[in-house]
Amino acid sequence: MAIISFTLNGNVETIDVVPDMPLLWALRDTLGLTGTKFGCGIAQCGACTVHLDGAPVRSCVLPVTAVNGRNITTIEGLPADIGSSVQRAWQDVDVPQCGYCQSGQIMSATALLSVNANPTDTEINSAMNGNICRCGTYQVIREAIHRAADYIADNELASNSLATNALEKNEDEAGGAV
Amino acid sequence: MNHLPFKLDRRQFLGSSVATAGGLFLGTVWHSELSAQFGRPAPAVVPDAFIHIGADDIVTLIIHKPEVGQGTETSIAMLLAEELDCDWDKVRTVFAPVDAVYGAPFQGTVGSMAIRTSWMPMRMTGAAGREMLIQAAATQWGIDPYRCRTGNSLVTDIETNESLSYGSLAEAASTLEVPDNPRLKEASEFNLLGTPVKRRDTAVKINGQAQYGIDISLPGMVYAVLARCPVPGGTLLSFDVSATKAVPGVLDVIEVPQGVAVIADNTWAAISGRRVLQVLWDEGENATLNSTDISAHLHELVSQPGVVALDKGDADTAREATVKTVEARYEVPYLAHAPMEPLNSVARVNAETCDVWTGTQMPGIAHLSAVQACGLPADQVNIHSQYVGGGFGSRGGGPLVAESVEIAKQLGGVPVKLLWTREDDLQHDRFRPVSCVQFNAGVDASGIPVSWKGTVACSSFMGLRDGIDRESISGLAELAYDFPYVHFQYHEPGITVPTNYWRSVGLSQNTFFAESFIDELAVQAGMDSVDYRRTLLADNPRLLAVLNLAAEKVGWNGPPPNGRFRGVAVMNGFGSFNAQIVEISLEAEQVHVHRVVSAIDCGSVINPAGVVQQVQSAIVYGLSAALRGEITFEQGRVQQTNLHQYEPLRLKEMPVVEVHIVASDAAPGGVGELGTPAIAPAVTNAIFSATGKRLRRLPIDLA
Ligand code: FES
Ligand code: FES
Numbered sequence: 115m116a117i118i119s120f121t122l123n124g125n126v127e128t129i130d131v132v133p134d135m136p137l138l139w140a141l142r143d144t145l146g147l148t149g150t151k152f153g154c155g156i157a158q159c160g161a162c163t164v165h166l167d168g169a170p171v172r173s174c175v176l177p178v179t180a181v182n183g184r185n186i187t188t189i190e191g192l193p194a195d196i197g198s199s200v201q202r203a204w205q206d207v208d209v210p211q212c213g214y215c216q217s218g219q220i221m222s223a224t225a226l227l228s229v230n231a232n233p234t235d236t237e238i239n240s241a242m243n244g245n246i247c248r249c250g251t252y253q254v255i256r257e258a259i260h261r262a263a264d265y266i267a268d269n270e271l272a273s274n275s276l277a278t279n280a281l282e283k284n285e286d287e288a289g290g291a292v
Numbered sequence: 293m294n295h296l297p298f299k300l301d302r303r304q305f306l307g308s309s310v311a312t313a314g315g316l317f318l319g320t321v322w323h324s325e326l327s328a329q330f331g332r333p334a335p336a337v338v339p340d341a342f343i344h345i346g347a348d349d350i351v352t353l354i355i356h357k358p359e360v361g362q363g364t365e366t367s368i369a370m371l372l373a374e375e376l377d378c379d380w381d382k383v384r385t386v387f388a389p390v391d392a393v394y395g396a397p398f399q400g401t402v403g404s405m406a407i408r409t410s411w412m413p414m415r416m417t418g419a420a421g422r423e424m425l426i427q428a429a430a431t432q433w434g435i436d437p438y439r440c441r442t443g444n445s446l447v448t449d450i451e452t453n454e455s456l457s458y459g460s461l462a463e464a465a466s467t468l469e470v471p472d473n474p475r476l477k478e479a480s481e482f483n484l485l486g487t488p489v490k491r492r493d494t495a496v497k498i499n500g501q502a503q504y505g506i507d508i509s510l511p512g513m514v515y516a517v518l519a520r521c522p523v524p525g526g527t528l529l530s531f532d533v534s535a536t537k538a539v540p541g542v543l544d545v546i547e548v549p550q551g552v553a554v555i556a557d558n559t560w561a562a563i564s565g566r567r568v569l570q571v572l573w574d575e576g577e578n579a580t581l582n583s584t585d586i587s588a589h590l591h592e593l594v595s596q597p598g599v600v601a602l603d604k605g606d607a608d609t610a611r612e613a614t615v616k617t618v619e620a621r622y623e624v625p626y627l628a629h630a631p632m633e634p635l636n637s638v639a640r641v642n643a644e645t646c647d648v649w650t651g652t653q654m655p656g657i658a659h660l661s662a663v664q665a666c667g668l669p670a671d672q673v674n675i676h677s678q679y680v681g682g683g684f685g686s687r688g689g690g691p692l693v694a695e696s697v698e699i700a701k702q703l704g705g706v707p708v709k710l711l712w713t714r715e716d717d718l719q720h721d722r723f724r725p726v727s728c729v730q731f732n733a734g735v736d737a738s739g740i741p742v743s744w745k746g747t748v749a750c751s752s753f754m755g756l757r758d759g760i761d762r763e764s765i766s767g768l769a770e771l772a773y774d775f776p777y778v779h780f781q782y783h784e785p786g787i788t789v790p791t792n793y794w795r796s797v798g799l800s801q802n803t804f805f806a807e808s809f810i811d812e813l814a815v816q817a818g819m820d821s822v823d824y825r826r827t828l829l830a831d832n833p834r835l836l837a838v839l840n841l842a843a844e845k846v847g848w849n850g851p852p853p854n855g856r857f858r859g860v861a862v863m864n865g866f867g868s869f870n871a872q873i874v875e876i877s878l879e880a881e882q883v884h885v886h887r888v889v890s891a892i893d894c895g896s897v898i899n900p901a902g903v904v905q906q907v908q909s910a911i912v913y914g915l916s917a918a919l920r921g922e923i924t925f926e927q928g929r930v931q932q933t934n935l936h937q938y939e940p941l942r943l944k945e946m947p948v949v950e951v952h953i954v955a956s957d958a959a960p961g962g963v964g965e966l967g968t969p970a971i972a973p974a975v976t977n978a979i980f981s982a983t984g985k986r987l988r989r990l991p992i993d994l995a
Binding site: 115131132143147151152156189201211212217220244245246252254 | 360361363490493498499502503504506507509515540558559561563564634679681682683684711713714901908910911912913934935939940941943948949
């Protein structure tokens with residue numbers, strides 16, 4: 115057995131499991147977080163996608179020892195800003211059908227948008243190609259990712275203009291010193 | 293969506309979330325209709341099966357068709373809410389338990405029938421509720437009910453403009469007699485039906501909260517995987533547990549009728565324990581089964597006379613009119629379902645009760661199967677239906693549930709979660725059958741068929757009637773075209789590989805066969821493939837209309853974009869009509885499908901947004917199979933171990949799919965399977981137009 119300590123959705127978790135247990139089963143069976151799904155167990159379908167220090171990984175093939183001291187994010191702890199834009203877009207176009215692949219799809223999409231705020235179709239194709247959807251929601255996934263990119267851009271515009279307003283206000287208060 | 297506890301005490305199951313006691317529970321007039329369909333006597337009317345209205349105005353609708361992704365949680369609720377005229381924003385939905393009132397033992401979703409069997413009964417139920425609420429209001433006001441109208445969960449007196457809320461009327465309404473024949477709305481009065489309504493299950497499916505069978509966790513629950521004989525029909529000889537028991541986390545190894553179960557305190561330990569389990573099997577008669585022999589056997593059969601499945605029209609007249617005969621032979625392989633959520637079932641059995649938590653298309657069958665396996669009386673056995681991560685025909689409920697109950701029986705009340713790994717899923721699925729057909733068509737001087745003949749060999753999983761398997765000939769002998777003479781013969785090949793329903797069932801292969809062969813006949817006739825079908829469909833106006841619509845939308849009259857080629861196929865099934873035209877290109881022996889134009893007529897549309905989703909989904913499912921789907925046997929074993937060898941379509945390969953719906957006020961047809969059958973022949977017909985090469989076998993192989 116191995117004692118593994120890692121940050122899970124912002125909280126430190128310590129578990130005692132066999133060292134070769136894939137993170138997926140530690141999340142689902144040991145820690146009771148079932149939003150991350152099992153689909154194939156061999157890194158083929160993407161249903162088990164989580165973020166390891168912000169990058170998408172397949173938790174079904176990631177031994178739990180590899181996450182010791184690292185940061186894991188699952189669908190339950192989706193990053194607030196980009197994650198909520200993705201969820202909003204997913205909701206807008208009603209992406210899920212059976213829904214089983216969608217945690218993985220959303221984790222992959224969020225990881226993509228974190229490093230590429232405005233991906234092209236080709237970039238979406240390569241970032242999302244490891245996530246199988248047996249219900250065939252691919253067309254709306256593409257649409258939703260573009261929509262999420264728009265929301266993220268809107269948010270940035272809004273926060274930039276807030277920041278600009280704040281800056282201008284400060285400058286005014288400082289007596290217009292430029 | 294909430295899930296109902298096991299006892300069918302509706303007041304109790306709603307109790308926790310329905311704020312107030314009382315309220316209107318409303319039953320239905322639907323049983324007789326459904327029962328007639330299955331030729332069964334109507335159960336006694338249960339007056340509280342589908343609707344509950346709380347004093348707080350919350351309307352709870354009980355959904356009797358499992359949500360497997362096809363949108364029933366939304367569409368069934370729409371049918372009830374439309375006629376009830378309630379406020380959609382105050383609707384809540386729960387899954388029904390297993391009960392005769394919900395159709396048990398046939399309760400479930402299969403054959404694209406959820407809407408077809410619910411359309412009238414659910415509307416009648418909603419309409420009856422509305423009339424009872426009106427009556428309650430009219431009585432309270434002392435006026436004629438005709439002065440009342442409804443909308444948004446209010447009854448309004450049109451003379452005074454006074455309103456009463458459904459919640460305030462529910463108690464009084466529930467004491468009234470359920471009207472026999474409530475007035476249904478005209479289509480023109482619909483507010484919800486026919487409009488694109490958002491799915492009710494999206495919110496929980498984007499945050500990890502939706503609970504599938506695989507997510508069930510019960511106090512003290514243990515985990516199991518099962519070692520089954522890798523060869524269909526084989527039996528257990530002996531097993532050695534020593535290595536398995538040494539695996540940390542493994543609790544026990546037990547024998548059940550279906551194999552050897554490894555019980556552990558987590559899934560990984562169970563899987564690891566099974567990996568080192570030593571089992572000896574008697575592989576039985578299928579020990580040397582292999583796909584080459586299976587294929588040869590089918591080819592042999594179709595060259596011999598079989599049982600006559602259909603003989604229609606006048607053979608002599610056809611023979612005289614025949615100017616030329618065209619022959620061709622087609623074949624398809626076994627297919628697995630590979631739903632995204634691998635099969636799983638949680639069971640707990642003690643002396644008094646048996647409880648099963650699982651995502652199933654058929655809760656009724658799951659219940660029967662659990663009853664049989666545990667030996668307890670039916671009313672002590674409860675199925676707790678969960679969200680289903682894809683079915684496509686794989687989740688009939690029976691064998692899976694039986695396995696989990698057999699394991700649980702030996703665990704003295706400890707709940708156990710049985711998981712099928714993806715390897716189990718591909719190895720032990722019940723497959724879409726192999727099929728092979730020999731066609732022989734006689735055509736007249738203009739190339740139009742005067743006879744349509746053939747012999748098909750295809751495994752039957754539904755059982756034979758008069759020596760015939762209906763699914764094996766649907767869309768093949770009984771087809772959308774009306775030829776003067778049709779003669780088809782059938783062979784049951786006697787292969788003992790387990791087979792089952794697969795999205796669109798017999799039509800999944802027979803549409804490929806028939807629509808490819810029709811394309812061959814069009815080529816023989818020297819005619820354009822759309823024009824040829826138009827000629828043949830003169831007497832099938834609905835199919836002709838979708839063909840024309842697809843042709844118009846794709847721009848059939850003009851050439852395809854540079855480097856692209858088109859193919860067409862049509863299909864009539866599940867009470868609906870579909871025409872598909874694809875645009876493909878070829879590159880290094882690879883086919884790329886760029887665009888699919890799909891025109892459908894599914895009668896009255898409940899939720900157009902849902903229809904579009906289902907058609908897209910069904911096309912992807914069919915395209916996955918056409919491009920790569922194939923399960924093969926060698927030494928009695930399935931050779932495909934996981935998704936890398938049975939790889940569904942991926943996002944990069946997703947064509948642009950355009951769905952065009954023909955407006956219709958006919959009764960609704962099915963849509964869940966509608967898009968699957970025509971996609972394979974549309975693509976192979978496009979490949980013919982690109983290369984002159986006729987593909988008569990799936991999956992597509994351009995080498
Ligand atoms: S379960 Fe991890 S990629 Fe499929
Ligand atoms: S929504 Fe069902 S697998 Fe993607």
